[in-house]
Amino acid sequence: MILERLTKTSLIALMLLSIATVGLQAQSRTVSGTVIGGDDLPLIGVNVLLVGTNSGTVTDIDGTYTIEVPDNSAAISFSYTGYQNQEIAVAERSTIDVVLMESSNLLDEVVVVGYSTQRRSDLTGAVGQINSEDIDKYTFSDASLALQGRVAGVSVQAQGGAPGADAVVAIRGTGTLSDAGPLYVIDGMLTGSMSSLNPSDIATISVLKDASASAIYGSRAANGVIIITTKKGARGEVKVELDASAGTQSVINTYDWADARQYADIVNRADDNDGVPRSPANDSEFNPNFTSDLYGESLRNAPIINTNLRFSGGSENLLYSLSLNYFDQEGIVQFSDFKRMTARANTTFTKGRFRLENTLGVTRTINNPNPYFNKERNLLPTIRLKDDTGEWSTSDIPNVPGAPTLGSFYGQGTIRNELGMAALEDRTVTRNTLLANIGASYEIIEGLVYKLNLGAELFDNNNYQFTPAHPVFVAAGNNDFADLRETNTRYLSQLIEHTLNFKRIMGAHSFDFLAGYTAQKTNSRTLGVEARRFPTNSIRIASAAEEISNTPAQDLTSVIQSAFGRISYTFDERYLFTATLRRDGSSLFKDGLRWGTFPSMAIGWNISNEDFMSGINGITNLKLRASYGEIGSNNVGIYTTDPQLNLFSEYIFGTSPGRVPGYSITNGVNPNITWETTKTTNVGVEFSSMNNRLNVTMDYFIKKSEDVLVGLRLPLYTGFGNPIPFNTASVDNIGFEFLASFADRVGELDFNVSANFTVVNNEVTALGDATPIIQGSFTSNNINSTKTDVGQPISSFFGYIVEGIYQTDDEAAAANDQAGNPQAGDFKFKDVDGDGDVDGDDRTYIGNPTPNLEYAFNVGLGYKGFDINLFFNGVSGNEILNGTKYRGYFDFNGNYLADALNAWTPTNSGSDIPRNTQVDPGFNRRMSTFYLENGAYFRLRNAQIGYTIPESVVEKARIGSARIYLSATNIFTITEYTGYYPEVGRNSRGGSRRIFNSGVDEGAYPVPRDMRIGLQVTF
């Protein structure tokens, strides 16, 4: 209500303001000329603008222009991407020819910062920015992947390669014990994700890394802020750009699973070792015709297509851009695919002092995931995937009276046909998203601009899953009836912002003041249905079900109100000062703890502008900057502070047993929680040399996150099983970032190289009363792998150290193992504390899932019409838990890796794989170094080779320009990791927080290699 009223009144105010605009009247004449580059060739499309106005033109095909000027005191500015801007006073001339010098000068780059833009030379904070030129060089399936390796300090990790999967974005390490990610600001709208964007709609992505830059976003900034602007039109004729690419994706590495014969040999040996009779299917009745290759059948080469069409242009007052995108990715795992359709309309209207900007993005995504791929407990290779009739099945035992049971024929183990389940089950997540923003600004007096910004994000999400009645599901332990689960969520987030910005230069003093007020309200309302027993498998709507078993529903609202301000002051372009302050009030917290203040301050010194530097030609720019600030993370679920009764503590009573409702208090609540605070100190150096062809930026940061929420498990005797959040943990991230770029031209060869690396050390420095967090399960048999405790990085691997294999029973008995009863051939675990036994005290920290070094290189080459761009990145210092080893060597619920044949036997005593056993008395399966592998990798992440067809050819075809390209991802990867791919993300098993499953790989959806051919045409 409040927001709506606000919106309405604001609009009225704006209309009044716009009426007050004044047109300009003046005596005019024309000026014309030619603009050429350093190589004496004409430059086409140079922006020629009358200084101080929005009127201007662009140069034509010969580099010529004509512009109206009001009088002799006018000045004209010439700007062209990649060249240094020039401003020329007209005086009495009517012809002005200009030579623009090429520039790789980042200093003039305009950087998007919170609620404004700044010249890079004026920045005091650590801000990384990438522009559309960097993004458009490559093809990305998800917008967040465009950031990967591009900005020092930003870690982007794909969650496996499933189509449509989100990536985990962490800025300068993880300073929270939750899955909270950065705040995204898309064209002014504050939101939680950028995955609804079409990557090629992005104009800039700006990452606010230190507190000086991000404190303007207050209680939501502690995990970093990513500001995205989308492409606008440019003044000129209608430009039509078409970019279409199509290609194929393939799996990069596979596991070598046992075939039926190998499987039977492994299990027979295990049964012999265990003193258990061999199963008929593996021995007396082994049938070589009954075999399956589950993973061979599950993986495929899959097509991917992407089409972008953009219309843009502009007149004196109006700039417009309309883009359409269709992206269709089949998964390299059968029965998974993802489609995204987006439309984006951006317009900018300017009239005198009034400016209206509209951005509107509409996105529809249709995701059909395959949640069954590579899951624990799957089909044995001695069973066919499909029976004689071609139907998915889980047994080849003939259906005759007296036939043996599954277990007695095939041996122990669950038999699930995961491929059949994926094929039969219907799963679709459909989301329609609208992300819209209206920004209206009015320059009240010179330099003072009021802006009203209204944003809305709206989506409806339908999550649909229909499991038909089928023996494959019954065999997996499901019910023998069809089951429908469908949930609809309606989400609306409304934002209103008023800002006043005053910029003025007075001699050597330059001021920039910003003040603002903002409110944002989000609501999500969910209604779902769980229904079962359908007349047939083909009717898949809840109303047809015999029984509605559940109707889950939820309504969540949160509100944040804030005031903020920023002062930037520059003296003589030498001394820079910035201070920001934001005050946030949040409905997530109780009254009294609700309001928080987040200050920051920064100073900068442009040393190269000092007189004493004027003689030093080698250095064109040298800047030092330092900042300190406090920012927050409102990392709390909605209504977390409200005590509530659980309405679902049912029990069964009655002569005809039935459920009766029961209420109880199941969750303890801490009403006194508040935001997490991160205190960041940043020191940076920027350095340019060789006429700005070489640019280097280095930052050192100390990020101390305090009052971090940690789940404190109260003693269970309180009756509360939930971890209750308390602001008692602290996490430090200390790191160093380096970014360098170099660009030059040798003859007709243009080249640019950039490199960056980030070193971050993460350490939990306090947990308060909370106990260490144990998680990281990689099997449904309750084996945890990570521990988060004081003095260690978050989610460190914790377990036993494998020292080898016991060669004799005596040696095994002497180890005095308390958790198992090992014999010859079982793992020898290290007695770490040296107390003569092997027990829980011998577990120790054995690895870190988070890389402490991430690095990337980008190389771009241009020669005549050809261009080549290569992007390499790598990580090191981390371990990955290869959970497939658990299934492949130890778990009897499914197939084994072929390598299990090479297990220890008395005659193969050199093996490092323990003996085959299904009973596992030595408890070889326990969490140990056996599962861990070096997670370091170096890869050619993206590559693109393009050829721009010469203009002479293109002109005949009556098109503006044309380029064909070959694009590829993950072309090669150097790694020791033996799983599908070393980019594994976070496992989703167990616990609500995936951060504690970092680096745990249960055979996540493999990241594919992607090869495409594409065509870009401009009309």
Next chain:
Amino acid sequence: MTNAKIILRSILTCSAILLLTVRCSKDDLNQINPNAVTPSSFWKTASDARKGINGAYSPFTNIWYYTRFEIFASDYRDDVVNGFNTSERTAVGYFSGTSESNATFWVWSAIYQCISRSNEVIANVPNIDMDEGLRDNIVGEAHFIRAFNYFNLLNNWLNVPLITTPITDIEEPNLINQADPAEVWAQIESDLTMAQNLLPDTWAGQDLGRATSGAASGLLGKALLYQNKFSEAKAAFAKIMDGRYMLMEDYAHNFTEEFENNAESLFEIQLISDGNGAWGADAPGRGKGSAYQPDIAPAGFTNQNGMRINQWLLDLFMDEKTINDQVDPRTFTTLFFDSDVTTEYRGKTLASRTYEGKTYAEAFPNGNTFIFANKWLDWEFNGHTGSQDGGWHGAGNNLRMLRYADILLMFAEAEFMLNGSSSEALDAINEVRARVDMPAFSSITMQDIEDERIKELTLERTRYFDILRWGKVVERLVNNPDLKSESAGTSAYKPGREYIAIPQNEIDGNPNFKQNEGY
């Protein structure tokens, strides 16, 4: 523009902005949760009282408790069950449990959920203006639930905190001490005495399954017997040996869904097989059937491959014949084993059969020789071929926690300890034996009582606690590592490990807590 115009325009704009800003309400920051009832508005009506007591029963069907994991803390620890494989959840069964093991954490947690919810009922329901009789019944149920759970706590952990008020009434709940076990026993006795008086003898219709006065008396007797208070125990048992309970004619009827809440039953965990699944409790539509059956079922029939039965139990059964010179009919209900022997019993021919009516040879054509469990698997009921038919949480077969045969045997034991092989003791034990055609004893020893308990009650969550209270854990288990040969033997035993480790969570969360001996 003139200066005046500039100033005017500025003032206008600024006031418009101020106006907009100031009008934003602070009330918007007070968001009330529309999804749930708040505790402060509860405990006002009879309906609240009913819902509250139902909520106290609810954790019994938590997957962490009787629907699955409790079995790892009870039968998996005895000398009958030989669990396959080593795992974190079964570790406590071979003395390898740690303070971090799941069995430790989960079962303890669910038990205290029952207790804390009972405490809320006992504290709040008496203040509700409602029908007095019903109110007494509800408070009585709460006393019973609380006692039942403290009984489990004492026998599993021994040194436990005794909490009898709502946790919010305790000033520093993280500083309370573990109670002297004697105090907890006293509380159990007092709760059950209260329950005995407040509860009705029977419940009818849709209330069937709630705690009764007889259940309270039976449990009271059991608690007294465990403390060797033989004469008080005898008196408690005698109170309900008044004809209100009787043995079912067919022994097997105590373990099937068909004969739930029967004449022999004092207290059962109520389960249902309604197709609902999903892990967990206290959430809408969660499964309320049991999932422990796969942990005891014969190998190859379910995905768990949980355990086998040690040979000595079958030997014990075979050691004695019925009055018709046949095998004890309880053998076939309890076990699945490789033999063709049959017994005629209540008009039926009993033979070793399991799921789908399979014989041993059909189930294990490859010559397995292991003995497996058969009790509770309920593969004959209602078209089932196996209790896991409905998947996880699928079995609706109530778990009998206390039945009259146990009462008779405990009575016999109490009487035997008081007066030796008296006729009262003989009558009680012989009543149990007569039901299964076993010849009457003319005199008994303690060993006879023990053997009879094993044959009658195996896999009914009593055996481990019997050998514990008789001080026989070392003799029966630790000294016979073969009984746990399928996992890790018994070498991890240390004195004190008869009891489970106090969950690490409690030790970490309460500086006054002491870990149990042996850990």
